[in-house]
Amino acid sequence: xxxxxxxxxxxxxxxxxxxxxxxxxxxxxxxxxxxxxxxxxxxxxxxxxxxxxxxxxxxxxxxxxxxxxxxxxxxxxxxxxxxxxxxxxxxxxxxxxxxxxxxxxxxxxxxxxxxxxxxxxxxxxxxxxxxxxxxxxxxxxxxxxxxxxxxxxxxxxxxxxxxxxxxxxxxxxxxxxxxxxxxxxxxxxxxxxxxxxxxxxxxxxxxxxxxxxxxxxxxxxxxxxxxxxxxxxxxxxxxxxxxxxxxxxxxxxxxxxxxxxxxxxxxxxxxx
Amino acid sequence: xxxxxxxxxxxxxxxxxxxxxxxxxxxxxxxxxxxxxxxxxxxxxxxxxxxxxxxxxxxxxxxxxxxxxxxxxxxxxxxxxxxxxxxxxxxxxxxxxxxxxxxxxxxxxxxxxxxxxxxxxxxxxxxxxxxxxxxxxxxxxxxxxxxxxxxxxxxxxxxxxxxxxxxxxxxxxxxxxxxxxxxxxxxxxxxxxxxxxxxxxxxxxxxxxxxxxxxxxxxxxxxxxxxxxxxxxxxxxxxxxxxxxxxxxxxxxxxxxxxxxxxxxxxxxxxxxxxxxxxxxxxxxxxxxxxxxxxxxxxxx
Numbered sequence: 001x002x003x004x005x006x007x008x009x010x011x012x013x014x015x016x017x018x019x020x021x022x023x024x025x026x027x028x029x030x031x032x033x034x035x036x037x038x039x040x041x042x043x044x045x046x047x048x049x050x051x052x053x054x055x056x057x058x059x060x061x062x063x064x065x066x067x068x069x070x071x072x073x074x075x076x077x078x079x080x081x082x083x084x085x086x087x088x089x090x091x092x093x094x095x096x097x098x099x100x101x102x103x104x105x106x107x108x109x110x111x112x113x114x115x116x117x118x119x120x121x122x123x124x125x126x127x128x129x130x131x132x133x134x135x136x137x138x139x140x141x142x143x144x145x146x147x148x149x150x151x152x153x154x155x156x157x158x159x160x161x162x163x164x165x166x167x168x169x170x171x172x173x174x175x176x177x178x179x180x181x182x183x184x185x186x187x188x189x190x191x192x193x194x195x196x197x198x199x200x201x202x203x204x205x206x207x208x209x210x211x212x213x214x215x216x217x218x219x220x221x222x223x224x225x226x227x228x229x230x231x232x233x234x235x236x237x238x239x240x241x242x243x244x245x246x247x248x249x250x251x252x253x254x255x256x257x258x259x260x261x262x263x264x265x266x267x268x269x270x271x272x
Numbered sequence: 273x274x275x276x277x278x279x280x281x282x283x284x285x286x287x288x289x290x291x292x293x294x295x296x297x298x299x300x301x302x303x304x305x306x307x308x309x310x311x312x313x314x315x316x317x318x319x320x321x322x323x324x325x326x327x328x329x330x331x332x333x334x335x336x337x338x339x340x341x342x343x344x345x346x347x348x349x350x351x352x353x354x355x356x357x358x359x360x361x362x363x364x365x366x367x368x369x370x371x372x373x374x375x376x377x378x379x380x381x382x383x384x385x386x387x388x389x390x391x392x393x394x395x396x397x398x399x400x401x402x403x404x405x406x407x408x409x410x411x412x413x414x415x416x417x418x419x420x421x422x423x424x425x426x427x428x429x430x431x432x433x434x435x436x437x438x439x440x441x442x443x444x445x446x447x448x449x450x451x452x453x454x455x456x457x458x459x460x461x462x463x464x465x466x467x468x469x470x471x472x473x474x475x476x477x478x479x480x481x482x483x484x485x486x487x488x489x490x491x492x493x494x495x496x497x498x499x500x501x502x503x504x505x506x507x508x509x510x511x512x513x514x515x516x517x518x519x520x521x522x523x524x525x526x527x528x529x530x531x532x533x534x535x536x537x538x539x540x541x542x543x544x545x546x547x548x549x550x551x552x553x554x555x556x557x558x559x560x561x562x563x564x565x566x567x568x569x570x571x572x573x
Contacts, residue, residue: 051484082486091481096499105495109486120494161481168485 002065004029004172004204005050010059012045012228020045020056020228029171032198032205034219036212038248042228043208044176050206051086051174052077064172082109085170087161087178087194095150097122099141099160102149103132106167128167135163139193155186162190166197173198175207179214191217212244336544340552344371374546378534378553385530386557388448388523389516392455397509400425400460404467410476421464429461433519437528451528455516462512470504471497503572510565517561521554 005027012020020042027033035043048054049061052068061068064083066076093102107128111119118124124132136145139159144152152160158181165173178194179187191214198205207218215222215236222239224231224247231247289295314320323329348367356362406413406421413421437454444450479496487495524532531550538547 078486078488080486081484084484086481086484091484092475092478094478094482094496094499095475096503097495101495105482105487106485108482108491108495109488116488116491119491122495164485 003027003062004031004064005206006060006062007049008060010049010056010061012042012049012054012056013058018228020049022046022059022230025230027204027206029202029204031221032195032207032219033221033223034207034209034215035223035225036209036215036244036247037225037231040227041225043225045228046225047088047174047176047206047208050172051084051088052080053086078109082168083171085165085168085173085197087165087173087175089176089180091161093149093152093157093160093164096148098146098148099136099152099156100129100132100145102160103135103163103167104128106164107132109168132163132167135166136160138196139163139189154181155183158182158186158190159193162193162197166193169200171203173203173205173207175205177208177210180210187211187214188217194218215239333544337548337551339545340548341371341543341545342375342549342552344368345375375549378531378550381524381529381531381534382553382557384448385520385524385532386517388451388455388520388528388530389513392452392520393459393509393513393516395452395456396459396512397463397505399456400463400467401505403460404464404471407464407468408471410472410474425461425464427461428457429465431458433458434522434526437523437526441527446527446529448529451520451523451530454523454528455520458519459512459516462515463508466508466512467501467505470501470508473504474500507569507572510569514558514561514565518554518558521557 003026005025007022007025009024010020010022011018035046037043045054049056050063052063055068063080066080068080093099094105097105101122104122104124107124108116108119111125115125133142133145136142139162141156141159141163144156149157149160158178162178173194175194179190182190194205194207195218197203205218209215209218220236221233222236223233224239224243226247232243289298311320344367346368348371350366350368352365352367353361354363354365403421403425405411406418407425409418433454436457437450440450440453440457444453474497478500479492482496483492521531521535524530524534525536527533531554535547535550538544538550
């Protein structure tokens with residue numbers, strides 16, 4: 001089986017700033033990887049390069065056996081999107097659809113033939129609706145299925161997005177600070193749900209984490225990043241507090257008060 | 273693979289104006305000069321005139337309006353005798369019957385007016401929808417196509433309904449058809465602008481989220497785009513429809529059918545009491561539709 005993610009000599013440069021510089025990175029199918037590091041370390045950029053949201057001008061990016069690049073076909077692109085599940089802050093729910101319909105969006109790519117045509121009128125097969133309701137109920141939102149997405153709280157929205165991800169059944173999950181807007185109880189729930197989605201064999205989970213206490217929950221392999229580079233990459237058991245501290249302290253020493261703010265991340269998918 | 277781009281918000285054009293308050297004061301000064309110029313030329317040409325005896329005319333008109341003709345259906349004389357100067361009876365008229373039949377004609381004309389506005393609005397909305405999709409900037413249609421569509425919409429918005437009506441009466445003849453087409457051609461511009469704006473205000477992050485699940489383009493449209501814009505489209509449709517009901521009451525003036533025909537008749541025969549009836553009908557019609565459409569639009573939000 002080919003690697004889930006394979007990067008070679010990848011560089012992302014904006015202006016004269018190197019946002020990301022990864023000479024080599026391999027992630028095998030089924031691995032659970034967490035990326036830690038201070039702000040501006042390139043964690044999100046790395047995730048976006050793998051999620052095909054940001055194009056690397058230099059180097060080779062291979063995801064799930066397909067190489068990303070300007071020449072790829074629309075059908076390939078769609079297949080890859082279907083297999084890559086994104087949980088990111090910039091990707092919203094559709095505000096006017098109900099929570100259940102938002103969850104069902106995750107299953108759209110699975111529909112074929114007449115079912116796909118019927119989905120245009122938001123008419124879904126019965127078993128999918130049951131699956132969506134079960135996914136919502138598992139996250140404690142069983143009674144919110146008919147609520148419009150724009151009437152849900154921030155935590156509830158994140159959970160609906162997670163249920164949508166569950167319906168998508170991706171082989172590669174990319175989560176960018178999935179719990180940043182949640183209270184401690186919801187944080188645990190979302191982490192457990194995320195792991196449950198990644199439970200099936202061969203599914204790979206790649207998470208950017210700020211809350212270091214969540215590391216044991218989410219990952220078995222930790223990558224420490226700073227200044228666009230991977231500083232270290234080792235199993236969870238070998239990560240020591242001093243290693244983590246060094247990662248953040250070095251950054252703290254570097255930061256000058258006049259550090260330019262990071263440009264707001266813009267997520268934009270080219271139409272297939 | 274992806275067109276990631278920070279699109280810079282377009283810089284406002286400054287026209288070399290000073291910034292802040294000074295700039296605003298300059299604008300106000302320009303405006304004052306413009307007003308003074310308009311007034312001065314009007315006075316210089318001797319066109320600023322209220323006629324010979326505006327007050328008498330005003331009082332007479334108000335007096336006529338105070339007794340709208342439809343009251344005659346219940347309170348009018350049943351035998352109104354028209355006599356010649358020497359006292360011979362020329363004609364006897366039952367005012368109640370005459371006004372009742374006029375009221376029936378008003379009813380028919382009201383329906384025609386409503387017809388023109390309704391069909392014209394629907395036709396306009398249908399024509400505007402594809403053009404709006406071409407114009408909306410976030411759908412990234414090839415520029416020349418977008419410019420062409422924008423040109424069509426601008427022209428249709430610039431030409432008044434009455435002007436379209438005059439041209440169309442010459443082409444398709446007198447009657448409501450000309451009215452329907454005139455309304456449609458002018459409102460198309462308004463619809464196009466409103467529709468394009470609601471497409472542009474779309475939450476593209478939500479659309480991208482749908483696309484990121486691997487959904488096909490049609491699925492992305494029906495799940496990400498359509499549910500968000502449909503309520504706004506319906507709201508805009510009701511708004512323009514409402515507007516067109518007002519507009520179509522005038523269209524009869526140029527022979528395109530409806531209440532306007534009766535209005536121009538009443539004006540040319542100096543039948544102010546009938547004009548008062550007609551204006552009453554127009555006001556009631558417009559107000560009733562306004563309140564109805566407002567309620568529907570509020571329910572949609």
